[in-house]
Amino acid sequence: MDFLIFSLSLMFVYVGLAQLLHIQFGMTGIPNFGVVGFWGLGLYGTGVLYVEFDVPLLIAIIGSSVVSGLVAFGLASLVLQKSGQAILAATLALSAIISTLMITEKDLTGGVQGLGMIGYPFPELENRNLLFFGFLCAFVLLLIWGSAKLRDSRLGRNLVAIRDNEELAASLGKDTASTKRMTFVVTCGLMGVLGGLSAPLHQFLVPYLLAPSLTFAVWIALVLGGKGHNLGAIVGVFATFGLFDIIVETYVPVPAEQAILLPNFKLFCYGVLLVMIIMFRPVGLLGEDRPKERKKEASTPLANATLKEG
Amino acid sequence: MKLQAQNLTKAYHAHEVVNIEKVTFGAKGLEGLIGPNGAGKSTLMGLLTRRIAPTSGDITLDTGDGVNKLNPLKSHEVARIGLIKTNQRIQGFDSLTIRDSLRLAVTPPKKEGFMSIFAGERDSEEVEERVSRLIEAFPFTDRNGYARSGGEKKLVDILRCLIAEPKLLLMDEPTAGLPEDITRSDMDMVRKKVASGKMRVVVVAHDLPLIWEYCDYVHFLSEGSILFEGEPEEVKSNRVVAEKYMGV
Numbered sequence: 001m002d003f004l005i006f007s008l009s010l011m012f013v014y015v016g017l018a019q020l021l022h023i024q025f026g027m028t029g030i031p032n033f034g035v036v037g038f039w040g041l042g043l044y045g046t047g048v049l050y051v052e053f054d055v056p057l058l059i060a061i062i063g064s065s066v067v068s069g070l071v072a073f074g075l076a077s078l079v080l081q082k083s084g085q086a087i088l089a090a091t092l093a094l095s096a097i098i099s100t101l102m103i104t105e106k107d108l109t110g111g112v113q114g115l116g117m118i119g120y121p122f123p124e125l126e127n128r129n130l131l132f133f134g135f136l137c138a139f140v141l142l143l144i145w146g147s148a149k150l151r152d153s154r155l156g157r158n159l160v161a162i163r164d165n166e167e168l169a170a171s172l173g174k175d176t177a178s179t180k181r182m183t184f185v186v187t188c189g190l191m192g193v194l195g196g197l198s199a200p201l202h203q204f205l206v207p208y209l210l211a212p213s214l215t216f217a218v219w220i221a222l223v224l225g226g227k228g229h230n231l232g233a234i235v236g237v238f239a240t241f242g243l244f245d246i247i248v249e250t251y252v253p254v255p256a257e258q259a260i261l262l263p264n265f266k267l268f269c270y271g272v273l274l275v276m277i278i279m280f281r282p283v284g285l286l287g288e289d290r291p292k293e294r295k296k297e298a299s300t301p302l303a304n305a306t307l308k309e310g
Numbered sequence: 311m312k313l314q315a316q317n318l319t320k321a322y323h324a325h326e327v328v329n330i331e332k333v334t335f336g337a338k339g340l341e342g343l344i345g346p347n348g349a350g351k352s353t354l355m356g357l358l359t360r361r362i363a364p365t366s367g368d369i370t371l372d373t374g375d376g377v378n379k380l381n382p383l384k385s386h387e388v389a390r391i392g393l394i395k396t397n398q399r400i401q402g403f404d405s406l407t408i409r410d411s412l413r414l415a416v417t418p419p420k421k422e423g424f425m426s427i428f429a430g431e432r433d434s435e436e437v438e439e440r441v442s443r444l445i446e447a448f449p450f451t452d453r454n455g456y457a458r459s460g461g462e463k464k465l466v467d468i469l470r471c472l473i474a475e476p477k478l479l480l481m482d483e484p485t486a487g488l489p490e491d492i493t494r495s496d497m498d499m500v501r502k503k504v505a506s507g508k509m510r511v512v513v514v515a516h517d518l519p520l521i522w523e524y525c526d527y528v529h530f531l532s533e534g535s536i537l538f539e540g541e542p543e544e545v546k547s548n549r550v551v552a553e554k555y556m557g558v
Contacts, residue, residue, distance in 0.1 A: 149428065150427050153432060154432055155424065155426045156427075157414055157422075157432075158419075160403065160406060161403045163405075164402075164403040164405055165404075167401075168397070168403065169403075170384070170385045171359065171385055171386070172394065172414070172471075173390040173394075173419055174422070175419060290407075291410070293454075
């Protein structure tokens with residue numbers, strides 16, 4: 001049971017990350033390949049503040065998320081107006097730098113030996129892991145709701161315009177550079193929050209957690225579910241992490257000698273799924289969704305007529 | 311309203327595309343800019359709106375509230391002062407409906423901040439009405455959908471600029487590819503806007519009859535320099551223009 005709650009919590013962290021990537025890449029067109037870096041800053045930042053400096057967990061999470069956001073701001077100022085490839089390479093490189101720093105700065109992070117322990121809040125409660133899972137769910141659902149609000153907002157429309165044709169948006173007076181930067185900083189800061197929330201889940205932090213495989217898993221999930229759909233992240237993560245890491249690994253009776261092959265088989269399936277999606281349905285399982293049109297759109301008789309016909 | 315360029319040059323490597331001693335746009339209402347292919351018309355438009363960086367020269371925009379030097383500004387800052395340009399090549403936002411595209415243009419950037427996520431209604435009644443009024447004046451195949459043909463996309467580009475209500479609008483080949491009737495209603499709308507005193511317009515076009523009919527003043531550009539300026543009648547009968555452009 002505890003393991004299931006742990007897996008589900010981890011899954012919701014993935015959903016949250018994919019949701020934020022949906023805003024960054026799906027809406028704004030910023031290919032962030034350093035998801036694990038910003039998440040990792042939140043994770044390790046929280047760990048270091050909590051373990052080494054005895055900062056309360058909540059404050060540690062907030063503090064480390066601010067650091068994530070600040071690092072994102074620095075990176076954004078340097079590369080966000082460059083081409084997509086440049087952003088991709090720079091974010092990937094940043095996540096590698098962060099992972100390496102966590103190994104080399106062993107006075108703070110414990111290096112490869114690890115950093116611990118970080119417990120759940122309210123240690124006196126028996127079901128504290130369940131409570132924490134509930135909180136995590138609420139936070140991720142809030143992210144999904146928030147990104148639906150963003151999609152339907154003036155800012156969201158501006159982000160889509162910038163993604164489609166940045167030069168044209170600028171010629172209409174939109175400050176595209178600062179809008180992109182603000183979006184990137186806020187979403188990377190929120191990735192940091194998810195990292196901080198992951199610290200009590202993992203309890204013991206090792207640099208291995210910062211491997212780029214997390215970035216790829218989130219990307220695969222988002223592309224699979226639909227990068228341009230608000231629910232693409234959640235569907236994608238359920239179809240990858242949920243299906244393989246939770247259902248297959250926990251509930252499907254696989255003989256012990258074959259079980260060792262499961263992780264490889266999982267990667268194989270991810271690969272096949274991804275190729276199929278890119279070949280047959282590049283917009284992802286759910287496709288793209290559009291902002292809600294207002295109901296009383298038809299204020300004029302002419303528009304009314306067209307609505308009825310449709 | 312005065313958009314002025316002085317000693318403006320643009321060279322790609324050693325090849326000089328634009329070399330203008332002095333030119334003023336926006337002083338006369340609806341102005342035309344004509345010239346043979348390769349004269350540098352589009353480059354000049356790009357220079358004026360800061361999409362292209364000049365090799366040398368100063369550009370200033372006098373909006374009546376003060377004189378702005380455009381050289382240090384970015385293109386979105388130029389647009390905010392009130393100088394916007396429509397595009398010769400078809401440009402658009404593929405994921406936005408015609409309505410959304412116009413709503414985007416009419417919404418001032420300061421209303422698109424982070425807090426707009428929590429606003430109850432996305433666009434005010436006033437915005438909706440302005441958008442509807444403009445859309446219904448033209449025969450789009452799907453008024454609530456996307457611009458389909460190249461002509462519709464071009465038209466949306468023009469409407470987007472008109473609804474943004476710039477003080478000075480530069481139109482680069484606005485009617486190329488549009489059917490005759492839409493060209494007319496389009497240009498009539500532009501002339502009405504100019505007559506109402508809301509904006510000044512400069513039209514770049516190869517369609518000379520259109521220029522003669524609609525423009526109050528015409529600039530003739532050839533080989534990167536302004537060779538002649540004047541009323542349509544003067545330009546029409548000018549020998550240099552005839553030789554260089556109309557081939558008579």
